Structures are given as C-alpha cells and as structure tokens.
Amino acid sequence: MSSVAEIFLPTEIVLQIVSRVDRSLRGHERQRTLYTLCLVSHQWYSAALSFLYARPRLEKGNAYRKFTAILCPPASAPKTSKDLGRLVRRLDLSRLVHHSSNSMTARLIGRVRENLEVFIAPASGFSVNSFSPLSKCTKLRYLDLSLVNESFQFDSVIKSLRYMQHLVDFRAPGFMRITQDTVALRADSGGPTWPASIEQLQLSGTIDINMGTFRWPENITQLTLKHCMNLSLYVMTGLLGNHQLDENLKRLTVSTYNRGLQPECIHLIPVFLPNLLFLSIPGDLVHDIFFSMMKHRGKKLALEVLELGHTHTGDKLDFSIQSLINVLDTSLPNLRAVGFHTMYGDDHPDLDDALLKRAEEKADELPISDETVEFDAGTYYFD
Structure with missing residues (x-):
C-alpha cells in the first residue's frame, strides 16, 4: 500500500485561506469553522488563532464560561506562555444575561485591554469596578455602555475615557446621572475632558443641569438622545442653545425612548x-x-x-x-x-x-x- 505524501502549503497561503474564511462567514458559523481550522495542524493553529479570538461569540451554551476560564484562570491554574487576551479586538457582551459577575467582567476587561477596539457592555455584571480596567483600553474606537443597569455619576464615566484617544463612538450608560454635583463637563471646569477623537455620542440618563453650559466633545458631529429620563422643555432648550452643537452638529437623532419629551x-x-x-x-x-x-x-x-x-x-x-x-x-x-x-x-x-x-x-x-x-x-x- 503506497503512503500519501503530505502537501506543504506556505504559511502565507494558509493565512490567505483563513482570512477569506474570516471575512465570508458570520456569527457562530465563523467561530466553529475557525476553531476547526485550529485543529488541522500546528501551522494552521498558528494562522487561525488570532482570527478565532479577534471577535468571539460568547452567548451560547458554555462559551462564556470556557472563554473566561482560558483568559482569567484561577491563581492555582498552571501558567501558560500565550497571552490570548491581546488577540481580542471586539468584545460584545450585550447578549449575556446573568453569565458574569461584576468582578469577572472587570477581570476580563483587564485581560483584553491591550488591543481591544470595540467593547459592548452587558446589562448585568458591569459595575463601577469595571471603570479602572476599562480606562486602560486605550485603543478603543467604539464603546457602548447603554445596556448597563447600574447607575453612575457622569464624572466617573468621563474619567474612564480620558486616555482613549482613538475613541470615535461612545454610547453612555442608560442610568447615568448628570446633576448639579457633576463638575467634569461644565464649561467653567478644569476637570477631565472628552477625548478629542469622539465624533458620535449617544447621551442617556438623568439630566439635572443647565445644558447650555455643558461641555460637549469638541469634534462632535452626531448626537443621539435616547433613554433620557427627563428630556423636558427646559433641558432641551438649554441643550439646543449650546453653541458647540450649533457649530459642529450634522446629525441629530431624538429617540421616542425619552421621558418628558x-x-x-x-x-x-x-x-x-x-x-x-x-x-x-x-x-x-x-x-x-x-x-x-x-x-x-x-x-x-x-x-x-x-x-x-x-x-x-x-x-x-x-x-x-x-x-x-x-x-x-x-x-x-x-x-x-x-x-x-x-x-x-x-x-x-x-x-x-x-x-x-x-x-x-x-x-x-x-x-x-x-x-x-x-x-x-x-x-x-x-x-
């Protein structure tokens, strides 16, 4: 019986194949296929691994538990040489319900912080403790906290954004509070400011200040008002009269999901x-x-x-x-x-x-x- 000779493919060709698979498939089908490619050989494993971890789907079955077990192992677990967290580019936790605890979410953000570009927070499991590791995700381009059920002062939120110099699109927490005690974004304040890169903003929560003196991102072009708890005539008059919006804003969306409108x-x-x-x-x-x-x-x-x-x-x-x-x-x-x-x-x-x-x-x-x-x-x- 004649033996079958192995066919060697240059790594460049393997990468082209894996890249084509990554672009052509979506969702769980993409993830299953990339996982299968990792099992072919050491060469295919090395080529497909970064694609597999770049955009993980975590909402089905035990996917989230397995993912966090690999990226956030207990202290007693054997040390591994691979830092897989640096491969994650997009982390979407929006479909998770009660999969995570506050501490686990904070640990997970800390593990993927190096190259994370897109982060969508879950409704449950994100707390004020997550802001510290989140602030170290300096390559974020898109940050969505709109689903989070916790209530935050806007000062805490803005401080976590200060080093995100690539952030273009930010969706604020739905239960955020902008009150008289908020100092970070008043025009006369010397506190933290928005990253200059922000162009798109979704504002939510309770607004209890004169929005005429509110400090908007300096390069804002798109604004969405959604899930605001008291979008009254007083608030809207101050908001619309803010000279920053008159000068810069090109797109405005006012959702029906606002109270007091x-x-x-x-x-x-x-x-x-x-x-x-x-x-x-x-x-x-x-x-x-x-x-x-x-x-x-x-x-x-x-x-x-x-x-x-x-x-x-x-x-x-x-x-x-x-x-x-x-x-x-x-x-x-x-x-x-x-x-x-x-x-x-x-x-x-x-x-x-x-x-x-x-x-x-x-x-x-x-x-x-x-x-x-x-x-x-x-x-x-x-x-």
Missing part, C-alpha cells in the same frame, strides 16, 4: 440647529407648526434628510404632508429624502414626486460635498 421640544430644533444635515425625530411629536415656524423664520436650512420615527402614542402622523411640501422651496432647499416608520402605513406620492423632481433638476449641479448624508432621493420606509 414634548412637541415644543421638537419644534425648536430647526430654530436652534439650522446646520443639521440629518434629523430623526418621533413622528407623533411633529405638528404643522414645525414647518410653519421654518417659514416664519425666513432662513433656509441645510437639512438633507428628515426621518420620522415610531411612537407609542398612535400610528398616525399629526401634521399635513402638504405643510411639508409647502416649505420645500422656501425653507428646505436641500432636502432630498424623508423617511417614515412603517407603522405610519400609507405611501406619500405627492411628497415623493416633489423630492424626485427636485433631485432631477439638481442632477447637473456641482458634486455633493463630503458632509452630505448619503440617502437616495424621495421617500423611504424603515422599521
């Missing part, structure tokens, strides 16, 4: 922020006066996309589509697209025709700028 809060947005390119707001809080105030003000807005999000108060819009069409030329010369949540049902052919006609007329004009929001012209629908 009134139609008057929404009607003030075009008045205070005429330079917005994208605006997403709860559809039920938009009244005809929203558009008549634009016309009365007599200034043209930069707005390119208006999105009318869902609501819990009903499935009908409380304004006339004609009132929007009437201000297209006078107040909204750049509006290209209007989005409707699917809960509102019917098509809006008159508005669609008006937007498409405008797009055709402008087709031969100068190219759009880098700041333009990319949406096809006309109306669209979303869930």
Whole structure:
C-alpha cells in the first residue's frame, strides 16, 4: 500500500485561506469553522488563532464560561506562555444575561485591554469596578455602555475615557446621572475632558443641569438622545442653545425612548440647529407648526434628510404632508429624502414626486460635498 505524501502549503497561503474564511462567514458559523481550522495542524493553529479570538461569540451554551476560564484562570491554574487576551479586538457582551459577575467582567476587561477596539457592555455584571480596567483600553474606537443597569455619576464615566484617544463612538450608560454635583463637563471646569477623537455620542440618563453650559466633545458631529429620563422643555432648550452643537452638529437623532419629551421640544430644533444635515425625530411629536415656524423664520436650512420615527402614542402622523411640501422651496432647499416608520402605513406620492423632481433638476449641479448624508432621493420606509 503506497503512503500519501503530505502537501506543504506556505504559511502565507494558509493565512490567505483563513482570512477569506474570516471575512465570508458570520456569527457562530465563523467561530466553529475557525476553531476547526485550529485543529488541522500546528501551522494552521498558528494562522487561525488570532482570527478565532479577534471577535468571539460568547452567548451560547458554555462559551462564556470556557472563554473566561482560558483568559482569567484561577491563581492555582498552571501558567501558560500565550497571552490570548491581546488577540481580542471586539468584545460584545450585550447578549449575556446573568453569565458574569461584576468582578469577572472587570477581570476580563483587564485581560483584553491591550488591543481591544470595540467593547459592548452587558446589562448585568458591569459595575463601577469595571471603570479602572476599562480606562486602560486605550485603543478603543467604539464603546457602548447603554445596556448597563447600574447607575453612575457622569464624572466617573468621563474619567474612564480620558486616555482613549482613538475613541470615535461612545454610547453612555442608560442610568447615568448628570446633576448639579457633576463638575467634569461644565464649561467653567478644569476637570477631565472628552477625548478629542469622539465624533458620535449617544447621551442617556438623568439630566439635572443647565445644558447650555455643558461641555460637549469638541469634534462632535452626531448626537443621539435616547433613554433620557427627563428630556423636558427646559433641558432641551438649554441643550439646543449650546453653541458647540450649533457649530459642529450634522446629525441629530431624538429617540421616542425619552421621558418628558414634548412637541415644543421638537419644534425648536430647526430654530436652534439650522446646520443639521440629518434629523430623526418621533413622528407623533411633529405638528404643522414645525414647518410653519421654518417659514416664519425666513432662513433656509441645510437639512438633507428628515426621518420620522415610531411612537407609542398612535400610528398616525399629526401634521399635513402638504405643510411639508409647502416649505420645500422656501425653507428646505436641500432636502432630498424623508423617511417614515412603517407603522405610519400609507405611501406619500405627492411628497415623493416633489423630492424626485427636485433631485432631477439638481442632477447637473456641482458634486455633493463630503458632509452630505448619503440617502437616495424621495421617500423611504424603515422599521
């Protein structure tokens, strides 16, 4: 019987194969396949290991327990030469329920801190003790604490961000407290400031200060207000009147998941922020006066996309589509697209025709700028 000769593949070829698998598969199928490749040989193990640990999926079965047992072994466990924590680039714990304790989450963050770029915290198991190891994750680009059930003062949160000079997108804890005792972000404070790299911010929690003096990230371009506990007219007036937002903000999303929000809060947005390119707001809080105030003000807005999000108060819009069409030329010369949540049902052919006609007329004009929001012209629908 003739023996089968082994075929040797250069490591560069093996890496190309593993990289293709990593890009083409998703979720648990990707993880299972990469794990299988690690079992082929020492060569394949070395090639596939970094891909396997880069974006682990931990929510099914005993995956999280096994993962933490490897990265955070007890002190009595034998020492290993490999520091696998440095291979983790994305750690998503959002699907975990009661898998972890506060101490384990803090230990795990400490083990993956070296090269972590994306971190999504779990609802349970993240506490103030996690801020210390989190502050050492200096390569983070995306940080999402919005699911965390613990309550924090904003000073504690901002201090943990001070060394994250690559952080672009930050989603604050849902139960964060910005109160009169908060000193870190007042304009007259010498305390810690936001990382200069932050461009996208989701703000949540209880706001109990004059937002007109609030110190926003200096390069903020996108702001989402979601799960704010008291987004009253007083708070919104101060927030919208903050000169930093008027100068820098290009995209604003006001979620329906805010308490205290009134139609008057929404009607003030075009008045205070005429330079917005994208605006997403709860559809039920938009009244005809929203558009008549634009016309009365007599200034043209930069707005390119208006999105009318869902609501819990009903499935009908409380304004006339004609009132929007009437201000297209006078107040909204750049509006290209209007989005409707699917809960509102019917098509809006008159508005669609008006937007498409405008797009055709402008087709031969100068190219759009880098700041333009990319949406096809006309109306669209979303869930």
